[in-house]
Amino acid sequence: xxxxxxxxxxxxxxxxGDFAAVxxxxxxxxxxxxxxxxxxxxxxxxxxxxxLTTLLPLQKGRVHVAGYDVAREAGEVxxxxxxxxxxxxxxxxxxxxxxxxxxxxLYSIPREERRAQIDDLLRVVELESKRDERTKNLSGGxxxxxxxxxxxxxxxxxxxxDEPTQGLDPQTRMRIWEYIRQVNGxxxxxxxxxHYMEEADILSDRIGIIDHGRIVVTGTPAxxxxxxxxxxxxxxxxxxxxxRDALSGIEEIRSVTDSTRGLSIAISADGxxxxxxxxxxxxxxxxxxxxxxxxxxxxxDVFVHYTGRELRDTGA
Amino acid sequence: MAxxxxxxxxxxxxxxxxxxxxxxSSLLQPALWMAFFGVAMSxxxxxxxxxxxxxxxxxxxxxxxxMAAGVIAMTTLFTSLFGGMSLLFDKNWGLMREMLAxxxxxxxxxxxxxxxxxTKSFIQVSIIMxxxxxxxxxxxxxxxxxxxxxxxxxxxxxxxxxSLGFLLFSSAISMRxxxxxxxxxxxxxxxLPLFFVSNALYPIQAFPPLLQALSVYNPLxxxxxxxxxxxxxxxxxxxxxxxxxTTADVLGSFAYLAVFAAVMYLLARWTFEKAVVx
Ligand SMILES: Nc1ncnc2c1ncn2[C@@H]1O[C@H](COP(=O)(O)OP(=O)(O)OP(=O)(O)O)[C@@H](O)[C@H]1O
Ligand SMILES: [Mg+2]
Numbered sequence: 001x002x003x004x005x006x007x008x009x010x011x012x013x014x015x016x017g018d019f020a021a022v023x024x025x026x027x028x029x030x031x032x033x034x035x036x037x038x039x040x041x042x043x044x045x046x047x048x049x050x051x052l053t054t055l056l057p058l059q060k061g062r063v064h065v066a067g068y069d070v071a072r073e074a075g076e077v078x079x080x081x082x083x084x085x086x087x088x089x090x091x092x093x094x095x096x097x098x099x100x101x102x103x104x105x106l107y108s109i110p111r112e113e114r115r116a117q118i119d120d121l122l123r124v125v126e127l128e129s130k131r132d133e134r135t136k137n138l139s140g141g142x143x144x145x146x147x148x149x150x151x152x153x154x155x156x157x158x159x160x161x162d163e164p165t166q167g168l169d170p171q172t173r174m175r176i177w178e179y180i181r182q183v184n185g186x187x188x189x190x191x192x193x194x195h196y197m198e199e200a201d202i203l204s205d206r207i208g209i210i211d212h213g214r215i216v217v218t219g220t221p222a223x224x225x226x227x228x229x230x231x232x233x234x235x236x237x238x239x240x241x242x243x244r245d246a247l248s249g250i251e252e253i254r255s256v257t258d259s260t261r262g263l264s265i266a267i268s269a270d271g272x273x274x275x276x277x278x279x280x281x282x283x284x285x286x287x288x289x290x291x292x293x294x295x296x297x298x299x300x301d302v303f304v305h306y307t308g309r310e311l312r313d314t315g316a
Numbered sequence: 317m318a319x320x321x322x323x324x325x326x327x328x329x330x331x332x333x334x335x336x337x338x339x340x341s342s343l344l345q346p347a348l349w350m351a352f353f354g355v356a357m358s359x360x361x362x363x364x365x366x367x368x369x370x371x372x373x374x375x376x377x378x379x380x381x382x383m384a385a386g387v388i389a390m391t392t393l394f395t396s397l398f399g400g401m402s403l404l405f406d407k408n409w410g411l412m413r414e415m416l417a418x419x420x421x422x423x424x425x426x427x428x429x430x431x432x433x434x435t436k437s438f439i440q441v442s443i444i445m446x447x448x449x450x451x452x453x454x455x456x457x458x459x460x461x462x463x464x465x466x467x468x469x470x471x472x473x474x475x476x477x478x479s480l481g482f483l484l485f486s487s488a489i490s491m492r493x494x495x496x497x498x499x500x501x502x503x504x505x506x507x508l509p510l511f512f513v514s515n516a517l518y519p520i521q522a523f524p525p526l527l528q529a530l531s532v533y534n535p536l537x538x539x540x541x542x543x544x545x546x547x548x549x550x551x552x553x554x555x556x557x558x559x560x561x562t563t564a565d566v567l568g569s570f571a572y573l574a575v576f577a578a579v580m581y582l583l584a585r586w587t588f589e590k591a592v593v594x
Contacts, residue, residue, distance in 0.1 A: 053417050079419040089410040105323035106418040
């Protein structure tokens with residue numbers, strides 16, 4: 001309901017010239033949750049964030065953030081939000097310390113609190129030793145960490161994180177996740193975008209899968225994974241069409257979809273135990289198998305699965 | 317809440333001192349202009365001008381002194397016109413988004429940038445005045461210490477009003493442009509008429525009537541009037557022309573600059589409110 005939804009998006013569309021980057025999406029984010037947009041390059045994730053954070057004008061649809069209309073109350077929206085941008089946007093000639101200072105002052109954080117926050121956050125992202133270094137001399141990962149530290153400084157009502165851990169090493173990524181959770185625990189709603197299934201899975205309360213400017217499905221990580229099946233078997237054969245019939249008797253199989261090469265078969269149980277059954281079924285139908293491969297679900301699988309279903313629904 | 321523009325100002329000044337090349341060229345350029353152009357032109361012009369005698373009781377001033385006010389004005393013009401450039405870089409490098417998405421009122425971006433542009437002009441003006449005195453510029457002839465102090469304040473007030481107008485203009489243009497080259501082009505195009513259709517380097521009295529009429533609308537003319545009034549007095553003779561001005565003239569010039577700044581403020585505010593940056 002109204003009171004619980006901190007972000008409300010109705011029929012949002014956004015065009016760049018003739019090109020529709022966002023094509024009529026609707027979703028809500030509940031106060032206090034971590035919501036992820038999961039989608040491939042060019043899906044419209046950053047464009048959506050830019051509209052929600054008032055950096056792009058609202059063209060079509062209705063968007064409320066923290067109870068304010070982004071079109072009519074942009075100033076109020078800006079007071080309620082924080083953002084970590086996807087690309088590196090650091091002033092090359094400021095030091096790490098100055099970069100944080102500047103941001104804290106933009107948000108009118110009182111001096112004492114600002115200093116404490118800076119110390120705290122630089123420790124989390126392990127940039128204390130780089131405090132007086134100009135940002136142009138930081139490594140790519142350090143720049144990323146600095147920007148995250150900066151975004152976390154303001155403790156806003158809603159924090160937008162556009163692919164926050166892109167290009168980070170696994171340890172740093174895990175520490176950042178930890179910190180995002182901590183910020184969330186202190187009451188900040190998090191809206192993040194990511195390519196990484198794992199990230200969305202581990203962090204989010206709910207995930208929206210977005211492709212070509214449309215939300216394909218929204219749900220909790222568990223819901224999405226259950227719908228997908230736990231494991232996926234990739235199968236390449238002489239005749240994919242007949243394989244579908246041959247597999248119809250195996251009850252652990254949730255769905256069979258075409259993938260780039262061969263078929264992807266979603267399994268509701270342990271895939272490794274299901275492979276022998278699949279091979280038997282296909283062999284006994286007299287079809288030659290050229291390759292079998294087992295994979296745990298990834299972003300690609302989830303994606304193929306949902307876009308596949310959508311195509312079938314709207315297509316034929 | 318209303319002081320965030322000081323944050324933008326702080327960052328602009330850090331950049332100013334950190335970009336060594338920019339810092340030194342901005343300090344050196346007006347001094348060079350004085351040293352070469354001023355000294356070369358004065359030896360020529362003073363020779364011609366001496367043919368026209370000053371009216372009785374009016375102080376004759378040499379060309380170097382006359383043009384020093386023009387150099388102050390010109391330097392202020394250049395610095396202000398290019399003052400918005402840093403916004404263009406901010407925009408192109410994506411840095412502007414941090415400010416645009418923050419709760420800081422957007423007008424503070426231009427206030428911060430303008431204040432820093434003004435500070436740079438003050439520094440430059442001080443250098444020109446100090447260097448000019450070394451070269452023999454006869455500013456503040458026979459003034460008491462108090463009057464000198466007040467005159468310097470007056471000059472700064474004029475420089476402030478003038479540079480504010482052009483800084484806001486430059487900021488607004490920068491927000492609409494894509495490239496620094498574009499800004500450079502527009503500003504160079506503007507500089508020439510502004511500079512030459514003014515009384516900065518020579519008396520307007522000798523202009524054709526049309527240019528004379530136009531120069532009255534040129535903010536640079538009013539800045540130069542103000543500087544000369546405070547630096548040289550209300551009654552002097554230079555480059556073959558007799559200059560007199562009343563307090564009302566000077567207040568009129570100041571009012572003109574203030575109105576110019578106000579109009580530019582409205583233009584810039586409108587531009588910033590609807591700024592879109594991705
Ligand atoms: N300023 C712009 N002008 C024209 N087209 C744009 C602009 N910004 C984005 N687009 C286009 O809109 C589409 C969506 O872009 P967007 O940046 O939202 O994708 P994304 O989901 O964030 O992708 P990524 O994962 O690569 O960051 C892309 O096709 C992109 O080319
Ligand atoms: Mg993006």
